[in-house]
Amino acid sequence: MQKIQIQNINWIDIVDPTKKDIENLRQNFNFHPVVLNELLVPTLRPKVEHYDYYLYMVLHFPIYHPKEKTSKSVEVDFLITHNTLVTVRYGKIQPLLEFWKKCEKGANEPYIQDSTASLLYCLIGELNNFSLRQIDHITKKIDKLEKEVFEAKKIKKEEEIVEEISIIRRDILDFYRAIKPQDIILESLRLRGVEFFGKSTEPYFSDIIGDHMRIWELLENHKETIESLQEANDSLLSNRTNRIMKIITLFAVIVFPLTLLAAIFGMNTHYLPIVGMRHDFWIVLGIMVVGTVSMIILFKAKKWL
Numbered sequence: 001m002q003k004i005q006i007q008n009i010n011w012i013d014i015v016d017p018t019k020k021d022i023e024n025l026r027q028n029f030n031f032h033p034v035v036l037n038e039l040l041v042p043t044l045r046p047k048v049e050h051y052d053y054y055l056y057m058v059l060h061f062p063i064y065h066p067k068e069k070t071s072k073s074v075e076v077d078f079l080i081t082h083n084t085l086v087t088v089r090y091g092k093i094q095p096l097l098e099f100w101k102k103c104e105k106g107a108n109e110p111y112i113q114d115s116t117a118s119l120l121y122c123l124i125g126e127l128n129n130f131s132l133r134q135i136d137h138i139t140k141k142i143d144k145l146e147k148e149v150f151e152a153k154k155i156k157k158e159e160e161i162v163e164e165i166s167i168i169r170r171d172i173l174d175f176y177r178a179i180k181p182q183d184i185i186l187e188s189l190r191l192r193g194v195e196f197f198g199k200s201t202e203p204y205f206s207d208i209i210g211d212h213m214r215i216w217e218l219l220e221n222h223k224e225t226i227e228s229l230q231e232a233n234d235s236l237l238s239n240r241t242n243r244i245m246k247i248i249t250l251f252a253v254i255v256f257p258l259t260l261l262a263a264i265f266g267m268n269t270h271y272l273p274i275v276g277m278r279h280d281f282w283i284v285l286g287i288m289v290v291g292t293v294s295m296i297i298l299f300k301a302k303k304w305l
Contacts, residue, residue, distance in 0.1 A: 006103055006112050009119050010084040013100060014039075017088055025086065029054075031079060039088050042075045046185045050192040055080040057189060061127050062178040063093070064134050070171045071134065073178040076127070078120065082197075085116045087123070095130035099123055117197045121204035128211040131179070135215065138175070138222050141168050142229070149233050158237055165230050172223050179215060186212050250299060257291045 001014045001021050014021050022036050035049075035056050048057040057078040062071040074093055079086035089096065099122070112118045145168065148161055190205035265272060265284055274280050 002100075004100070004103055006119065008083060008114050009112065009116055011100075011103065011119060012084065012086045013096070014086070014088045015092075016090055025079075029079070029081070029084070029086075031056075035079070039077055042090050043077070046182050048185050048189045048192060050196060053081060055189075055192060055196055057185070059124070059127075059182060059185070060178050061093070061131060062134060062175045064137055064171075069167050071174045071178065073174070080116050080120060080196075082116065085119050085123075093127075095126050096123070099126040115197055115201065117193060117201040117204050121208060124208050125211060128208070128215060131215050132218070135175070135218050135222070138168065138171060141171075142222060142225055145226075145229060149229055149236070158240075161233060162237075165226065165233065168226050169230070172219065172226060175219055176223065179212070179219070182212065183216075246304075250304060254292055254295045254299075257295065258288050261288055261291070 001012060001024065003010060003012050005011075017039050019040070022039060025031055025039075026033070026036055030053055032051060035051075043058045046058050046060055048055065055078070057080070058075065059078070060073040060075050063074050064071045075090055076093065076096070077088040079088070087096070112122060141164075145161070145164055148164075186205075186209050190202065190209060193205045194202045261284065265275060274283050277283065
């Protein structure tokens with residue numbers, strides 16, 4: 001547990017809360033026992049609850065993991081009174097640590113007024129800006145993938161491109177799952193926040209919703225783009241497969257008369273035309289060549305080749 005004071009506002013940050021931390025909060029604040037018990041373990045769903053003297057809120061933010069090539073949701077719990085903000089998190093969250101250091105240096109004091117609403121606004125704004133930066137890696141991957149899909153001489157194999165599309169789609173889906181449920185929660189925060197802090201704080205909460213919507217729209221755009229790229233890549237693969245099947249079919253049709261002639265002249269009968277004549281081998285071979293050339297000329301005329 002660490003504590004910092006910004007003007008008249010106290011900010012308490014707890015990482016991986018223990019029973020000792022919970023007991024400390026119980027002794028110093030009038031938080032409900034049920035709320036305090038919920039802080040011991042992460043909560044699967046975001047929520048916001050209004051109690052007599054404080055607000056309790058749970059939000060999730062996506063963090064990209066390069067090794068696993070996907071975004072995972074991290075939780076931040078907020079206990080908000082009129083003069084104290086308590087944040088509870090379960091592990092390291094880089095943007096929150098950076099914001100804490102800025103507050104220690106006094107870099108954010110001009111933006112933080114005499115209300116925890118302003119501190120909450122700055123903190124969530126920092127986390128939302130980090131989410132926007134997280135989306136940048138998806139943007140770069142999609143731009144790179146688009147070039148690979150449509151370039152004439154593909155450096156990567158089709159299997160690698162399909163795998164890359166799947167990885168990006170999974171990343172977008174995980175990002176999507178982290179922020180989608182918070183639409184209603186942030187709207188509820190605006191209503192309950194104004195009720196708790198007063199009408200003057202409404203711009204803070206409206207701006208938080210605006211940042212969230214901007215992230216959502218970017219994610220929706222990436223989702224539609226990667227789906228379109230997958231459809232385009234599937235079409236290209238399908239066309240390539242059709243071309244290969246066409247060549248194989250034409251080859252089979254050309255070879256069929258040769259196979260038929262070979263089968264006829266290979267029959268064990270008492271009489272076979274041409275067989276036994278002078279130069280019979282070259283005559284049969286000539287018939288095969290003429291048949292093959294005729295088939296190729298026919299296919300060329302029909303523009304099948």
